[in-house]
Amino acid sequence: MSGSAVLExxxxxxxxxxxxxxxxxxxxxxxxxxxxxxxxxGAGKSSFMDALSGRRRLSAGKVLLGGExxxxxxxxxxxxxxxxxxFQRTSVFNSMTVRTQLEMVARxxxxxxxxxxxxxxxxxxxxxxxxxxxxYGLQRSVxxxxxLIGKPHVVLLDEPGAGLSQEESVRMMDHIRALCTERxxxxxxxxxxxxGVFRVCDEITVLSLGKVLASGKPAEVRxxxxxxxxxxxxxx
Amino acid sequence: MSxxxxxxxxxxxxxxPKPDDGGRGMLDSRVSVGLQRRVVLRGLIVAAVVLVAGLFxxxxxxxxxxxxVAADGVVLGIMAxxxxxxxxxxxLISLGHTAFYGGSAYGLAIATTHWGWSPTSAALFAIVxxxxxxxxxxxxxxxxxxxxxxxxxxxxxxxxxxVSTLTSVRSVTGAFxxxxxxxxxxxxxxxxxxxxxxxxxxxxWPLAWICLVVVAFALWLVGRSRFGVTLEAIRENEERARFSxxxxxxxxxxxxxxxxxxxxxxxxxxALKASYVSPDVLGFQLAGDSLIATIVGGFTxxxxxxxxxxxxxxxxGKFGDTGNLELYMGLALIVAVIFLPGGxxxxxxxxxxxxRTLTAGRKEARRS
Amino acid sequence: MNLAQVLNGLxxxxxxxxxxxxxxxIYGLRGVMNFSHGALYMLGAYFAYEATNQGLSFWLALIVAPLGLAIxxxxxxxxxxRRLQRxxxxxxxxxxFGIALVINRVIVLIWGDDxxxxxxxxxxxxxxxxxxxxxxxxxxxxxxxxxxMAAALVxxxxxxxxxxxxxxxxxxxxxxxxxxxxxxxxxxxxVCLGGALAGLAGTLAAPYxxxxxxxxxxxxxxxxIVVVVGxxxxxxxxMAAALxxxxVQIMGNVWLPSAAVLVPxxxxxxVLLWRPTGIAGxxx
Numbered sequence: 001m002s003g004s005a006v007l008e009x010x011x012x013x014x015x016x017x018x019x020x021x022x023x024x025x026x027x028x029x030x031x032x033x034x035x036x037x038x039x040x041x042g043a044g045k046s047s048f049m050d051a052l053s054g055r056r057r058l059s060a061g062k063v064l065l066g067g068e069x070x071x072x073x074x075x076x077x078x079x080x081x082x083x084x085x086x087f088q089r090t091s092v093f094n095s096m097t098v099r100t101q102l103e104m105v106a107r108x109x110x111x112x113x114x115x116x117x118x119x120x121x122x123x124x125x126x127x128x129x130x131x132x133x134x135x136y137g138l139q140r141s142v143x144x145x146x147x148l149i150g151k152p153h154v155v156l157l158d159e160p161g162a163g164l165s166q167e168e169s170v171r172m173m174d175h176i177r178a179l180c181t182e183r184x185x186x187x188x189x190x191x192x193x194x195x196g197v198f199r200v201c202d203e204i205t206v207l208s209l210g211k212v213l214a215s216g217k218p219a220e221v222r223x224x225x226x227x228x229x230x231x232x233x234x235x236x
Numbered sequence: 237m238s239x240x241x242x243x244x245x246x247x248x249x250x251x252x253p254k255p256d257d258g259g260r261g262m263l264d265s266r267v268s269v270g271l272q273r274r275v276v277l278r279g280l281i282v283a284a285v286v287l288v289a290g291l292f293x294x295x296x297x298x299x300x301x302x303x304x305v306a307a308d309g310v311v312l313g314i315m316a317x318x319x320x321x322x323x324x325x326x327x328l329i330s331l332g333h334t335a336f337y338g339g340s341a342y343g344l345a346i347a348t349t350h351w352g353w354s355p356t357s358a359a360l361f362a363i364v365x366x367x368x369x370x371x372x373x374x375x376x377x378x379x380x381x382x383x384x385x386x387x388x389x390x391x392x393x394x395x396x397x398x399v400s401t402l403t404s405v406r407s408v409t410g411a412f413x414x415x416x417x418x419x420x421x422x423x424x425x426x427x428x429x430x431x432x433x434x435x436x437x438x439x440x441w442p443l444a445w446i447c448l449v450v451v452a453f454a455l456w457l458v459g460r461s462r463f464g465v466t467l468e469a470i471r472e473n474e475e476r477a478r479f480s481x482x483x484x485x486x487x488x489x490x491x492x493x494x495x496x497x498x499x500x501x502x503x504x505x506x507a508l509k510a511s512y513v514s515p516d517v518l519g520f521q522l523a524g525d526s527l528i529a530t531i532v533g534g535f536t537x538x539x540x541x542x543x544x545x546x547x548x549x550x551x552x553g554k555f556g557d558t559g560n561l562e563l564y565m566g567l568a569l570i571v572a573v574i575f576l577p578g579g580x581x582x583x584x585x586x587x588x589x590x591x592r593t594l595t596a597g598r599k600e601a602r603r604s
Numbered sequence: 605m606n607l608a609q610v611l612n613g614l615x616x617x618x619x620x621x622x623x624x625x626x627x628x629x630i631y632g633l634r635g636v637m638n639f640s641h642g643a644l645y646m647l648g649a650y651f652a653y654e655a656t657n658q659g660l661s662f663w664l665a666l667i668v669a670p671l672g673l674a675i676x677x678x679x680x681x682x683x684x685x686r687r688l689q690r691x692x693x694x695x696x697x698x699x700x701f702g703i704a705l706v707i708n709r710v711i712v713l714i715w716g717d718d719x720x721x722x723x724x725x726x727x728x729x730x731x732x733x734x735x736x737x738x739x740x741x742x743x744x745x746x747x748x749x750x751x752x753m754a755a756a757l758v759x760x761x762x763x764x765x766x767x768x769x770x771x772x773x774x775x776x777x778x779x780x781x782x783x784x785x786x787x788x789x790x791x792x793x794x795v796c797l798g799g800a801l802a803g804l805a806g807t808l809a810a811p812y813x814x815x816x817x818x819x820x821x822x823x824x825x826x827x828x829i830v831v832v833v834g835x836x837x838x839x840x841x842x843m844a845a846a847l848x849x850x851x852v853q854i855m856g857n858v859w860l861p862s863a864a865v866l867v868p869x870x871x872x873x874x875v876l877l878w879r880p881t882g883i884a885g886x887x888x
Contacts, residue, residue: 329698383836387637569698
């Protein structure tokens with residue numbers, strides 16, 4: 001990747017005691033690019049997400065947002081300065097109505113055009129219901145909608161398809177693809193659904209045991225013999 | 237986090253924001269968040285009516301004993317709604333509000349008796365001092381939640397109690413003997429009330445009642461404001477609030493300070509009325525009892541704790557002499573927590589709501 | 605500070621150790637801070653008083669009172685903890701707060717408001733010469749019993765099958781249930797044991813402090829502080845913190861008698877500022 005990357009992380013390492021969950025991973029994502037991160041269970045995908053988003057402190061490495069070193073910045077600062085994330089286990093404000101929470105996040109992150117986000121996720125009909133009363137799929141939509149509020153430069157999506165049906169998951173991935181291009185966001189997408197990632201992502205990183213196994217365009221990654229042997233081989 | 241408020245905040249049902257369709261779209265972002273002028277105005281009118289109506293209570297209650305119960309209940313109630321506000325808005329259960337209640341009571345007593353201040357400036361000093369104490373203690377304890385928070389607040393409250401009883405500060409606090417509040421001269425008044433007036437329930441009543449209504453209205457405003465929404469978000473999901481760009485420490489500290497300010501106001505009123513302050517105002521007993529009053533009254537409704545406080549003062553008069561108060565308090569707490577999650581007031585509101593849907597259903601059936 | 609004072613500190617620390625390890629065990633498993641622990645301790649002391657009053661020997665009371673409290677513990681587990689396990693922990697904690705008030709009052713209704721002395725058995729009523737200092741034998745007994753109990757408890761938790769289940773269930777209740785550990789049964793054992801330990805501490809304390817209403821509440825706050833300082837839910841941390849607090853308290857009495865009552869609070873605040881999760885470092 002060139003200097004046009006808005007998110008750039010180098011040597012990202014996370015250790016829990018003696019276990020190295022993420023081992024010197026590099027990533028660079030340019031605006032409008034959807035970058036998929038795949039890997040078998042325990043490959044360190046979620047840990048990598050936590051490292052990038054500031055949920056966990058890095059043991060080593062650097063994270064740059066628009067060229068600025070944000071490795072030591074708190075998550076609230078990151079959010080208001082252009083880095084947002086969604087969660088694998090849906091994370092919304094249960095007691096609050098959909099409207100209240102979206103508006104609250106919109107005000108905090110200076111979003112002018114909340115209506116278009118609400119429309120993009122077709123949440124109009126559920127605005128006045130508390131989040132605890134809507135379906136799981138809709139809660140996922142609220143979660144991801146909240147991450148897109150305020151035109152962040154970088155969005156980190158942790159398994160947006162988790163817990164959704166195959167059909168819902170496909171629709172969600174297509175949707176994210178479209179929004180990413182439309183809003184010119186650099187998105188990192190951690191996903192279990194390998195086919196989905198190959199279908200929608202511009203670039204793919206394959207993690208295994210915390211290390212980068214391969215990284216590049218979907219076609220290159222798919223053709224990579226190491227990947228085929230270690231990971232895709234069993235699924236293809 | 238594992239905290240109490242499982243029940244959704246049930247504000248006055250008349251002020252639920254209805255989407256205003258007068259020319260604005262349904263997605264208008266100004267509709268539900270923050271304070272709308274119309275809602276505030278309606279709340280202000282309700283508060284004013286309640287305030288004026290309450291001033292006639294001494295005309296209704298002729299027994300000076302029951303007037304005393306009402307006045308003491310309102311004073312404790314101001315502290316209780318502060319504790320309830322914190323519990324409801326931040327999900328934090330405090331056993332340490334006696335630090336601010338007792339701290340400000342001592343503040344008033346010391347400033348008038350030892351420094352010769354007028355009761356008015358002493359009261360101001362005590363309320364500001366109690367609130368600053370809440371900020372200082374809050375800064376240390378507000379990061380913890382659940383039992384950690386409960387025990388830290390308890391420890392700070394009890395530490396203050398221990399300080400007040402030290403013989404080395406006897407000249408200031410009077411240790412276990414306490415302080416008899418003495419005004420600089422017999423003619424000094426507090427907002428026109430002499431020390432004797434303040435000691436009489438019916439003349440003291442307007443002061444306590446106005447404070448209660450003003451505090452309750454202020455808390456209602458805070459709860460409905462953007463700040464209140466932020467607090468709710470932090471209570472519901474602290475991590476997501478941070479990942480939505482909110483610093484979660486300062487709002488929680490703010491809620492704690494507001495709640496501590498309520499306790500400080502109550503402490504000053506107590507000292508004004510009783511004209512005597514002893515370590516009991518910082519004691520574990522009061523810490524526990526005010527929390528029980530808050531929970532039994534029910535803190536999902538703003539004024540629930542105040543009603544719990546009045547019930548408590550009534551029970552104290554009835555069972556305090558036989559010593560069985562503790563027994564009944566314990567039983568009430570157990571029953572309230574297990575069977576009445578919203579306390580007494582929460583239960584009443586729930587029954588009213590059920591009745592309303594029932595009658596509405598019947599009307600519907602008759603029509604069709 | 606002389607040896608007698610150090611031993612006094614150890615004796616106080618020993619009592620706190622017995623009490624706080626029971627409290628920490630219950631917290632570890634049920635996630636509930638048991639505010640009735642002080643009341644259970646007081647009940648243990650009154651059981652011991654009643655037993656010796658009925659002509660039983662103190663040694664027998666040392667067995668009977670903990671057994672009685674184990675039964676009370678079982679009642680608490682079956683009547684409250686088990687029924688309320690789906691409720692938030694702090695709600696259950698508040699219920700135990702109510703239980704404490706009820707027990708406190710029931711004790712007064714049965715045994716009255718007065719302070720009752722309980723005499724130590726003849727064999728340990730005198731003094732023993734410890735490195736040239738004459739020291740009350742009974743207090744040495746407290747220290748010995750507490751240390752023996754602590755060692756036994758740690759060994760039991762480490763090596764027995766039940767101990768393994770307790771540690772597993774405290775670590776992750778849900779997974780342990782899936783793995784076939786009967787969490788309810790483990791919890792019954794733990795709460796009974798916690799009650800029995802409180803009873804043991806109460807019995808040991810009876811000849812030391814005499815029994816009186818209010819003894820439960822005053823020690824409860826100290827024990828809560830011990831458990832927080834030790835790291836909530838950690839038995840080892842609680843034991844270490846109990847001994848530390850006992851010694852620091854006595855040092856305070858000697859060097860700073862005017863402010864010694866503040867010592868536990870000061871210790872709590874210092875430890876929490878230095879290490880917010882307590883000595884053993886479990887999450888608060």
